Amino acid sequence: MSKKRFCWMTVIFILAAGPAAAKQNLSVWLGYGETLPAFEMVKEKFEKKYPDIKVEILTFSLRDFEAKLASAMPTGAGPDLLALHDFLFPRYYDNGYLEPLPPEFAAIANDPTKMNPTYTAIVTREGQAYGMPYWTGRSTLFYNLDYFQEAGLTRPPDTVDELWQYAEKLVKKDTDGNIERAGITMRLTGPSGGIQKFGYLYYQMAGEQIFELGQKPGTVRVTLKDNMDVAVQALLDRINHLHGDRKVDDWTLKHDAQGFASGVAAMLLRETWAIAFIKKNGPNINFNTAPMPKGKVRGAFNYIEILSVSTQSKLKSQTWEFIAMLQEQEVLNTLLTTSGYSPLRKDRDFSWFLKDHPRYKAVMEDIADYNQYLEPPNIAYEEMTTRVGEVLQAAYRDGALADNPEGCKKVILKMQEVAEDILEDNGILSE
Template structure:
């Protein structure tokens, strides 16, 4: 007030005052800059929304050791995740930590768009005490490790124990023929004979690669695969084989002969949780989903007749410098046994790291047993890590969806084989275009 009366500007300062202010501003700026230089903000992009709590749990656990690393987790649906990775990496705007399946990462590795890890990360991944050779290969490209193996998709049969008991069935089916008889026995129908609860939920519609993946799993139980190796790095389609015909005949038989399932019926985990289906094949994450959405559900799991698909997922890093270093630290932090056990216990995805003690979790959640304990003869397969695998899966899905909608194919194995030969031709021409078709 005195200054106002004296006629000076209300916020005028003396020379010394201005110097002090300037020093404070510069000091604060330097402090902020220094803090900025030390603090690292990294983003984690995941294609599985249910994994967000896991990554947040890992980030929280890192705070004590790395208080300056801030982690932001952005988990969205898988297809959208794949799109943003494609756009993010090419525009240089991607997150630092990227969660990618081997088959998806292959494209980026071919183009040198993902960072090579520091020596300690490579040594950790290559250590046989940490990972089996299969997972090291899945995380590598041309012999160089690029990713940190995290979890895998592996399938088992989920079945509603109350429904099996009500149908007079002692235990789960153990052969593909039994899948048919069980499905028939478990189907609940209305007065007109239309199914109201499906015996065995099959992936029949919705487009996308999921249809093909589920079909591939069933075809594998019949003794074959959709793509088979045909020379060094080459492949060829194998749908029109006996196994492919048997698998499609089984789908069509359930749809149109025994009518245990329809295209319109609710399907997948949601249907199982609502007791709208008695059996279905899915990965271990469903256990966590059931615990959250249908805790009272009476169910159990069992291994499949022949073996399971394994889709390994790794953490990769994009970028370089201090942020990349922080990202690798995060990737390694996920590998702490307590974090991986937390992942299995709370989310349900299977960690790839060996030597973990699951006994406490298995005692609490017996349904996980089918995913971690299996017979010695149990076989595993993966979709080939080739560039156009998604296109193969999507095109095959479209053809399978059309077959599922065609009742004329049911019961006619010659027509099924002929149809599948056409699909094989389309897949082979696609492989040929990419230089991947073998003899």
């Protein structure tokens, strides 16, 4: 055989054989890397069943995940399986990137014995669900048992008023009056998180969230003006406890879950994931959790992860099968034990977990009259919460607002105005 002919035959062989030998890729992108072990578990099982499909799981920080997904989906380069945070959901639903749930999944999602309807409502438009709610992070009260004992407190606060009274008893100051330990660590920086945490107590006091679903799907109503007295009181509660004699927290302290885990805060309002975080970063902290303190109502904020299939996927049925595998009891057990997020399937049994980890009771057990609520997903969520949060956090620093309801009223009106302006600009302000 001549050299030339050999070369030609090699090229033809490579061209003909190459594509046939390649495996198909099923890609999964995650913004919560801590849930990876559950996905890895399914990957192994799935690849055994489908040897021609390679599952590729990529994890990113949440912000990177959002940015990468937003730029990849319009160009058709996104993943097959989208694991979406509830506030990201409308961005992809509204633009036709999500497949409707197949009947067998819809049957589960629409069965109240298997899935809380609150979660199904978030993924449903015009009677059709577009994703499978998977896990939730739920707000709860964290309290340091040693500090409570030191202050002579024998039980967690049950009401919002009691929460502030407890904070005043638990704060520790040095001889110069500087705070060494916060009575409660508030969210004083990071505006979008700040408005969310302000909303935790506002919800209990007002009986509704700051941002509620509008009459038309996808639209949002701002409730601050409707609940002006409550909103002013909620703001006064915070400002009065950031300035003057009743001060229970300070900007220079470590904050949030890190502050609680470092022992510089006696109480914290945070979501489920903080349990594992505090155990890891503050192994000597003796703490417990309790349901959110009540006001007019008692309710816990939830943020959920939703599993959806991209309309651009070439492996739609296989991706749904992957999602089905993620619902199996042993996978959900792994999800719960490794990430701390609570799986949403009500027809699965996690009583064994609560026996071993009683701190999760407050975030997993269904208690009578304990509302579970989610923020209304909308396309302007990030911008609106950030901008409104900026107004709120500037007010926190203003000592002149302490015991000043009229001043606080102006702040609340400004928050309402900023939120409505952004919603209107995005065309989703409820009439």
